[in-house]
Amino acid sequence: MAAERVEDAVSSGMVKLLRFTPSGRKLWIVVGKDSEYWTDPELGFCSCKDFYFNTLSGGDRCYHLKSVARAQEAGGAETFEFSDAEYVQMLQAIASDAELTLLR
Ligand SMILES: [Zn+2]
Structure with a gap:
């Protein structure tokens, strides 16, 4: 079941x-x-709740980490290019998203 979900995501x-x-x-x-x-x-690392509550306390890797591992094995994913100047901005946006997710 979980494996199918990973397959789907990729x-x-x-x-x-x-x-x-x-x-x-x-x-x-x-x-x-x-x-x-x-x-x-x-x-x-993953920014999801499952990672925070399960993976960090010794549980299995979350569905997202598995999906990425699967994508890497399959030769990658849709790739978007950005400049380094956008990196920090992107991290900040992601970090504030993650905070909201955890507070929900
Ligand atoms: Zn995750």
Whole structure:
């Protein structure tokens, strides 16, 4: 069941890769039902509630991290290019989104 959900997210293009130039920094975004989540598979981080309450306390990786891992195996995702100047702005937007999600 959970695996099907991951499959769906990848095939329907809900995993997006934001690439920042010239540094080559990457952010992965998984578009969920009512929000977008930022995940960093290298750090094993996700901005969702499930990550916060389950993964961090020793549970399984959340659905978003699995989706990103699957997308990476499949050769990537739809990629959007941004300049490094936009990186901080993007992180701030994501951070305030995540805060709202956690407070809900
Ligand atoms: Zn997540």
